[in-house]
Amino acid sequence: MARVPARERRRQLVDAAFRVIGSEGFAAATTRRVCAEAGAPLAAFHYCFASKQELLAELTAQTMAGLVAARADVHVSGDVTQSLRATLRGYWETVEKDPNRESVLMALTQHALHEPELADVAEQQYAAYHRTARETLEEIADACAVRWTLPIAQLARMLVVVTDGVTLAWLVDRDSDAARAALDAFAHQLAGLAVAAG
Amino acid sequence: MARVPARERRRQLVDAAFRVIGSEGFAAATTRRVCAEAGAPLAAFHYCFASKQELLAELTAQTMAGLVAARADVHVSGDVTQSLRATLRGYWETVEKDPNRESVLMALTQHALHEPELADVAEQQYAAYHRTARETLEEIADACAVRWTLPIAQLARMLVVVTDGVTLAWLVDRDSDAARAALDAFAHQLAGLAVAAG
DNA sequence: GTCTATACACGGATAGAC
DNA sequence: GTCTATCCGTGTATAGAC
Numbered sequence: 001m002a003r004v005p006a007r008e009r010r011r012q013l014v015d016a017a018f019r020v021i022g023s024e025g026f027a028a029a030t031t032r033r034v035c036a037e038a039g040a041p042l043a044a045f046h047y048c049f050a051s052k053q054e055l056l057a058e059l060t061a062q063t064m065a066g067l068v069a070a071r072a073d074v075h076v077s078g079d080v081t082q083s084l085r086a087t088l089r090g091y092w093e094t095v096e097k098d099p100n101r102e103s104v105l106m107a108l109t110q111h112a113l114h115e116p117e118l119a120d121v122a123e124q125q126y127a128a129y130h131r132t133a134r135e136t137l138e139e140i141a142d143a144c145a146v147r148w149t150l151p152i153a154q155l156a157r158m159l160v161v162v163t164d165g166v167t168l169a170w171l172v173d174r175d176s177d178a179a180r181a182a183l184d185a186f187a188h189q190l191a192g193l194a195v196a197a198g
Numbered sequence: 199m200a201r202v203p204a205r206e207r208r209r210q211l212v213d214a215a216f217r218v219i220g221s222e223g224f225a226a227a228t229t230r231r232v233c234a235e236a237g238a239p240l241a242a243f244h245y246c247f248a249s250k251q252e253l254l255a256e257l258t259a260q261t262m263a264g265l266v267a268a269r270a271d272v273h274v275s276g277d278v279t280q281s282l283r284a285t286l287r288g289y290w291e292t293v294e295k296d297p298n299r300e301s302v303l304m305a306l307t308q309h310a311l312h313e314p315e316l317a318d319v320a321e322q323q324y325a326a327y328h329r330t331a332r333e334t335l336e337e338i339a340d341a342c343a344v345r346w347t348l349p350i351a352q353l354a355r356m357l358v359v360v361t362d363g364v365t366l367a368w369l370v371d372r373d374s375d376a377a378r379a380a381l382d383a384f385a386h387q388l389a390g391l392a393v394a395a396g
Numbered sequence: 397g398t399c400t401a402t403a404c405a406c407g408g409a410t411a412g413a414c
Numbered sequence: 415g416t417c418t419a420t421c422c423g424t425g426t427a428t429a430g431a432c
Contacts, residue, residue, distance in 0.1 A: 003398055004398085006397080009398095025308075025309065025311065025313070027309070031427085032425080042399090042400090042426095043398080043399055043428080044398075045426090045427090046426080046427060046428075047399085051426085107308055109370065110308050111223065113223065113369060113370065114222055114225075114226070125370075126371055150383065153376075154380065157376050157379075158380055158383060158384070160363070160367060161359075162360070165360060165361075165366070166363075168359075168366065169324065169358060169362065172320055172323075173324055178352070181355075182355050182359055189391075207416095228407065228408085229407080229409085230406085230407080239416080240409095240418090241416075241417055241419095242417075243408090244410075245417085249408085250408070
């Protein structure tokens with residue numbers, strides 16, 4: 001085995017864990033399996049991480065960051081409906097481009113719900129989603145000169161609910177057309193909650 | 199240990215697995231842990247089930263049946279908005295009454311996505327949700343003398359997306375008020391897709 | 397500082413006693 | 415027909431060689 005600096009090993013192991021969970025599920029992500037995927041010796045694992053949980057926490061943070069970035073990418077174009085639609089479609093492209101990111105995050109979230117050590121990681125994850133959704137809605141309202149007729153926090157949650165719900169359904173049946181149709185419909189629906197700014 | 203007939207043991211074990219997964223997560227549901235929870239000797243497990251997967255399949259089917267029943271409970275009352283709202287609220291009451299049902303199903307679904315043996319169980323689960331949602335929408339349209347302005351399949355998916363999304367968000371932050379507010383808002387939104395029947 | 401070899405507990409599953 | 419005792423693979427983690 002090539003001797004590799006620990007800093008680089010950490011990265012390799014996190015990436016490997018991502019691939020294993022994405023393709024074979026959470027249960028398959030044992031230390032042995034992850035090391036094999038990374039091309040690293042088994043002992044490298046506990047040399048780089050104090051425990052398996054430490055790797056999972058880092059993986060969660062990193063994967064979540066990617067998702068938040070994707071959801072923060074606002075596409076403003078013309079009116080509110082168009083902007084919401086373009087933004088949701090932009091997000092959806094990132095999902096189809098790398099479906100594993102969603103799959104892995106669902107698995108990690110599910111796991112975190114029952115691990116006190118990781119529970120706050122999951123909550124921070126959701127707080128970040130809501131913050132991002134809120135900013136997206138504010139940005140669109142600003143650009144289109146409208147205001148929202150429901151509390152922004154409530155709308156933000158609706159946006160998160162829709163993206164998560166559509167993603168979850170898609171992970172099960174992989175019906176991309178249905179997913180896009182649902183997103184478009186919701187974009188149209190949400191746009192109905194905006195009125196010209198006074 | 200009391201000598202118990204196999205038929206009854208099966209039931210006990212499935213119930214025990216449900217409780218263990220609900221309170222401690224999927225990973226905690228080992229054969230030993232489940233047997234302990236059920237007050238059964240270890241060997242009872244493989245006497246009643248050919249494998250752990252067989253128990254998981256039965257647990258999935260059973261838990262899913264409970265959820266489908268809850269979602270199939272339509273509350274018609276006055277206009278479309280009220281009916282949708284009452285139906286979603288009725289569903290939500292069952293969630294809050296037994297949160298573990300949702301938690302367990304999410305875990306099982308997640309697991310099934312990477313187990314070929316159980317994959318079709320997950321798909322059937324979702325197919326059942328869509329069928330139920332469709333029937334709910336048809337029933338409401340019928341009772342309120344309206345028709346839907348989007349394909350019923352698309353609306354059914356939207357209903358599933360909303361219920362799943364709201365549930366998932368709630369499992370993470372347990373914000374019941376936000377969940378109800380989101381459901382009410384979506385009920386109102388969806389009602390806007392109905393017009394008087396011609 | 398990094399890897400080879402090993403410890404030890406726990407997982408699912410079973411053989412055979414009652 | 416039901417349970418006790420055990421098998422053997424795999425899991426995380428580590429001790430010690432290089």
